[in-house]
Amino acid sequence: MFASTRDKNLIFPYRKEHKDVYSRSLIITFSKGQFIPQTAEKLWLLKKGAVKTLSGSEAGKTNILGYWGEGDVIGSSLSKVNTYEAQCLNTVEAISVSLEQGRFLFKEISHCIQQTDELLRIIRTEKMYSRLSSLLIWFASKFGSQVLQGTLINIRLTHQELAEIIGATRVTVTRLLNQLEQEEMITRPRRFAIVIKNFGLLESKRQ
Template sequence: MLLQAANSVRESVAPMPASAKSAASSSLLLTENRQSIGGPPPLMEKLTLRERETVLKQGRRKVLNRGQTLFSQGARHDGIFLVESGRIRVFYTSPLGREITLAYWHVGNFVGGPEVFDTGTHQWSGVAYSNCSVVHLPGKELRALVAEIPALAIGLIEGLSFKGKCYSALAQMLGTRSITQRLAHLLLQLVELYGVHDPDGTVIAAAFTHADIAHMVGATRQWVTISLKRMQEKQIVLTKRSQIVVCRPDILEEMRGQAAD
């Protein structure tokens, strides 16, 4: 069972060409750094098969259905979760109940930071955006593992560094870009990650609702719906079978460079 799980992780962390990335295999975060699109290197990418088996033996597998909470903002923290399948949405909730999505993390990534051991409380929440399987690595066991396996320690440091840069970039975008700019930027990013050729343009082959998009750009669902309707009237985008087709990426490029809503 553990060997099968190790092989599963090995397959999931193998390098994948950008053209082959799908909605199930690419992380999503709002960033202007093109090198960050698609997510960080998988946590156990540099581990040997034996090292991966050692790590997985200390883990506790958990299966979640879509919408199920993995960890909650303010709850006691204990270790991290390695994503084996599906996708985890990580988000912050304000005292007034407003949500901002920090990222969607995919297979090979870990969630539950920035603390990775067994102290403090969670700074944000994580929920299953699709049916998921994760491996919980408790803080005490994880601390012992990083002392034993240097490659795992390096993977944690690289992952935390990546997340820190991305969350900093998100804060900068929220503070310096208008909502319209952020929406245009996100649509172009979705095209790059999930774009599939369509007679009318490029269809975003991923299931993101208007509420999902709103949580990514820091707007309301109503604002996103109205904005996409206006874009459709101008033939910039087209809604087809609940999916968004980008018809004029050149105009979106201009929009994300504008200074006002």
């Protein structure tokens, strides 16, 4: 199931109170597209990579719950949905943490709650242009890396996924992305790749 494991001594340090979490832990590596197994007794502390959490509805539709990266804690025990899945968007390194050990991760879990609140704030924004702009800024802040043109969002985002997050149609998202590109707020060097060219200008335009 897992691609590889590595010794606990290679785990990057967080804080002193994490010593108990790491004492008997291995880094587990998952490949892009793999689903991280979920049980009610375990959490996962992400060390590297990006994960998308999903839930299935009674109608058979898949709903996106959130996007998570380095330092985030995920797990079905943190959610009330009936079906909880975590899919790797790229190579992911994670540490399996028991609920007992999870008491040392209060700061990380609190951050995840704040992140969920921020996404809810974004999707409640009245104007679709502002919703999409805010979402792209959020993705770039969390998963971005600096390139010559600006900040590259380091995960694959389809127009349909962006539409589902902000509650729009795919056609609307395509139109808005084209508008942002024409306004030189973003550039798309290749398919599914988005670069924020100017954070400050995009933030001012989303108001």
